[in-house]
Amino acid sequence: MARNPFKFGTDLWDPTYRFETSWLISPWALFFCRALFSLYAFTTLVFVLAWQCVNDTTHCLASQEQFSYFTSLTYWGLGFYFLFAALHTFTYARTGRPLLARFPRPLQALHSAFHTTIIVYPFVVTIVYWGRLYSGTWYTTSYQGWSNISQHALNSVFAFFEIVVPRTSPPPALHMLWLIVVLALYLAVAYITKAHRGFYPYDFLNPATEGAYVAAYVFGIAVGCIVLFGVAWGLVKLRQYVTETRLGKHGKFSAADGVNRHHHDKEKPGSAGDVEQAKPLASLAP
Template sequence: MAGQAFRFGTDPWDPTHRFETSWLLSPWVLFICRALISLYAFTTLLFVLAWQCARAVTGCEASRASFSYFTSLTYWGLAFYFLAAATHTFTYARSGVPLLDRLPRPLQALHAAFYTTIIVYPIIVTVVYWARLYSGSWFDEIYAGWSNVSQHALNSVFAFFELVVPRTDVPQPVHMLWLILLLALYLALAYVTKADKGFYPYDFLNPKEQGSLVAAYVFGIAVGCLVVFGIVWGFIWLRKYVTEAKLGMTGKFSSKARAADEAGHAEMAMTKPREPSLA
């Protein structure tokens, strides 16, 4: 797997435009849904930053500190992914050729890896928050309830949307390596935060409080990440099997793409050599 990490492949890239199409929604409707999710995510992130600056006793310090939290970083990832996905879907719906198809192969491979992160990490964030970090009592302020639900519950709803609605294929196994590497880089960031700002983003990373349990938490989250990857891989496979193999819902495509395909088939039929007559 490590040997495949930097190989981008030579096979045709996404020939049926799975990243930009859906078995259920037209490309235009899929674009609108993705754009609205991106808008909501960016609105949430910017409002939280502004609210903390305006209301917190320490001013914008809390907003600056938010970039040390895995929750915040993955939510920014969701916002940017849906912005990119909406852009690619829009260009496909408009012209029949998505912007993603015009990018260099390494960027296409990175988009596929980006997709894998947004269907795996939000689920980890949701499970860890509600199972380990949530205090058990509901939030006194409307803002606190809304911001936590948005970042620790709706994040998985957005990920579930990308699991169910588009025609995306199963993620490549090599993406597991990148998922673990990114988690390791975040772990390094957490301890850099402690050294630079004097606090641990999450209490279970504090060796003075948790002792040897820190290693157990880190290892458990890494294993959980691979388990979630396996679950979403199986879910996507099942979605493809049910919608395409069983229900025959192979996808809703751009009218421009269909017209181009029909023109291409007609041209091939006109230029194809005729079989000699036996008469």
């Protein structure tokens, strides 16, 4: 897999439906939580765009500029991830077989890679914002406080939920490559924005004011992303160990899923069920 990061694999895809089940709550409850997070994310995004169109001095130009910010792009990612995760969880809760299991292998692979970005990028956004961009002065309007808390704090709460509550296995190490590739592509977007719209989305990307520190910031964020991937991987592994090995909670399954519901007690971390999921996810795609 390391020699070919585009390989899709041929192993059985996620046989115990870890992406759609939880060790703690039922599939219907997991669906409700994911749907609620998606609704909140999209409501926030649409409200911010509308508020800026009405209240900003540049009106809808400010709304258009939102799509140049990594914060906004990752928040759209959260909204769409939880929308599709809720759909897959709903179909599993209702029929015992998620829609994801019926997808072509490339789409299953992309969902796996998408999930990895969801449990890593929000923490990058939160740390960079509060550690580097926040001025230290609290906001003077309720809108400013709410929008920044929603996009720079609740985003990590949503990501932490995906780490702790579902039964997903640790993400493949090779997904680190794709996390860095996406960051590099965003860097290109930032400089295209400067060339096309005349501004840098983030001041630390401006070589005229930051000089050689620009490279340090870019390299530091990339390294931080890799470190956060390791932290997320470790937390998922710890959750599996505590909930499945120590507490014996191997999952709450749909009433329509006769196979997993009656035989989930045979699945242990590191057993065939986990290996079958882990092998396909060793690259961007299983």
